[in-house]
Amino acid sequence: MTETKILTCSNEDIAIAADCIKKGGIVIFPTETVYGLGADATNIESAKKIYQAKGRPSDNPLICHVTQAEEAEKYCVTSPFYYKIAEKFMPGPITVILKKRSDCIIPAAVTGGLDTIAIRVPSNETARKLIKFSGVPIAAPSANLSGTPTLTALRHIIKDMNGRVDYIIDGGDSDIGLESTVVMIKNEDELVLLRPGAVTAEQLGEICSSLTIEKAVYEKFEGRPISPGMKYRHYAPDAKVVILDGNDGDVYKFLKSEPNQPVICFDEDEFILKEFPKSFSIGRREDHTSHAHRLFAALRDLDGGDVIYVRMPAKEGIGLAVFNRLIKAAGYEIKKLGDRI
Ligand code: TXA
Ligand code: MG
Numbered sequence: 039m040t041e042t043k044i045l046t047c048s049n050e051d052i053a054i055a056a057d058c059i060k061k062g063g064i065v066i067f068p069t070e071t072v073y074g075l076g077a078d079a080t081n082i083e084s085a086k087k088i089y090q091a092k093g094r095p096s097d098n099p100l101i102c103h104v105t106q107a108e109e110a111e112k113y114c115v116t117s118p119f120y121y122k123i124a125e126k127f128m129p130g131p132i133t134v135i136l137k138k139r140s141d142c143i144i145p146a147a148v149t150g151g152l153d154t155i156a157i158r159v160p161s162n163e164t165a166r167k168l169i170k171f172s173g174v175p176i177a178a179p180s181a182n183l184s185g186t187p188t189l190t191a192l193r194h195i196i197k198d199m200n201g202r203v204d205y206i207i208d209g210g211d212s213d214i215g216l217e218s219t220v221v222m223i224k225n226e227d228e229l230v231l232l233r234p235g236a237v238t239a240e241q242l243g244e245i246c247s248s249l250t251i252e253k254a255v256y257e258k259f260e261g262r263p264i265s266p267g268m269k270y271r272h273y274a275p276d277a278k279v280v281i282l283d284g285n286d287g288d289v290y291k292f293l294k295s296e297p298n299q300p301v302i303c304f305d306e307d308e309f310i311l312k313e314f315p316k317s318f319s320i321g322r323r324e325d326h327t328s329h330a331h332r333l334f335a336a337l338r339d340l341d342g343g344d345v346i347y348v349r350m351p352a353k354e355g356i357g358l359a360v361f362n363r364l365i366k367a368a369g370y371e372i373k374k375l376g377d378r379i
Contacts, residue, residue, distance in 0.1 A: 039201045044192075047164045047209055055205045056171030059084075064091055066181045066195055068209025070162040071131045071218050071235065072334070073189045074103070074178030075203065085147045085177055091202040094184040098266045099150030100177040101133050101158045101218075105169050110134075110157045113142045113175070119227045119246075126245055129161035131214055131236040135222040135265075148177045150266055158218055164209050180217055187273050187337045187367065190215050194338045215331040216359045222264060224250070231255065232265040234359040236330065255362050258370040272366040273334070275341035279368040283350040284375030292375050293347065300340035302333070302348040316340060326357035333360055337367060 045051035047068075055065045064077045064087045075092060077084035079102045089096050102113065107124035110116050114136035123134055133156045138149065149155050160166060169176050181189045181199060189195045190212035199206065219235030221242065229246040231239055234255055243249045254263050277300070282289050290309055293301060300316035304323040311317050318336050321328025329351050340346050350372065351360045365372070 042200050042203055043205050045205050045207045052167045053171050055207055056168055058204050059172040063204040066203050066206040067168050068162055069160040069165045070213045072212050073181040075181040076176040076178035079148050079175040079177035080143050082145045082147045092184050097150045100148050100179050101156040103158050103176040103178055105166050107159055113144050114155050127237050128159040131218040133158040133218045133220045187275055187334045190334045234362050236356050238355045273363050274367050275337045277341050277343050277346045279346050281348050281350055281368050281372045283372050288376030300346045302336050326355050329360045330356050
């Protein structure tokens with residue numbers, strides 16, 4: 039058990055955290071997407087500490103965080119298309135998978151033994167200062183225990199991670215609330231979307247000649263996905279998550295037969311919000327950005343019982359990322375309501 043100390047986003051506090059990272063420690067820090075569990079990406083022992091603190095399988099690689107797109111040169115093989123992506127979306131919520139250079143100093147323990155590395159340039163000021171003050175690339179998965187909902191708020195971080203890390207930097211609630219978009223470059227200017235996020239499929243489609251969305255984004259994937267993280271149970275609270283796919287009337291009718299259960303719904307669901315004391319709105323029905331921002335915290339705040347019902351989100355824009363996290367949290371089960379035979 040480590041004694042965990044909470045820090046602010048002041049330069050003095052970030053310097054304390056950076057010093058800890060330089061010395062091989064592990065620190066939870068804010069990014070614009072979600073909180074990360076960071077360590078020196080060039081240090082094998084630090085990487086091992088991350089896997090241990092998270093309870094993460096060691097074949098699931100970590101993202102390396104740097105402050106400038108150009109820093110990827112030191113570790114990976116880049117291309118003009120990488121810089122096109124960078125110019126448009128970095129710093130920001132995107133991660134690009136690149137081929138590792140043969141003289142790369144980032145150990146195989148960080149990249150899950152793959153010959154590629156995930157590069158991300160966060161825009162969050164505290165994250166950027168932490169990387170800068172540390173003077174090393176920071177390897178960081180999302181800060182949650184493996185398999186559980188991603189951490190986007192301090193109260194949930196303390197509950198799960200106290201005693202497992204050296205420091206937690208409190209940056210308030212995560213701005214976006216879902217992890218970065220992960221893409222891999224295929225051929226010259228073709229992209230494969232491995233994980234949807236705030237940089238949307240629609241936006242990516244505008245800058246590449248073709249965009250393939252990995253099957254695992256939408257449905258259960260049997261076999262060996264490109265992104266090892268796709269094969270594991272993910273984002274799940276203790277309660278069973280059940281997605282309700284149906285129109286308002288059918289959803290209300292179903293819920294009436296299940297009183298007192300927690301429900302994640304929309305602002306427009308006045309009936310649910312009034313009748314169900316454990317209901318929680320993740321925003322207006324069309325406000326996908328709000329759904330992303332609130333989903334993970336809602337799954338945690340409503341946890342504790344047998345089940346959490348969630349209304350089916352839309353799949354456009356950042357909605358695709360919300361849908362992707364939800365179907366994984368629900369073990370890919372969607373309850374269709376109102377089907378007529
Ligand atoms: O927003 C984010 O991306 C957050 C913040 C902290 O930056 N990080 C994050 O890391 O979500 P993590 O480890 O929870 O998710 C990274 C995903 C995993 O699914 C992993 O398998 C995949 O990226 N990944 C990492 N390196 C890869 C590689 N070389 N090839 C394919 N997939 C990779
Ligand atoms: Mg994660």
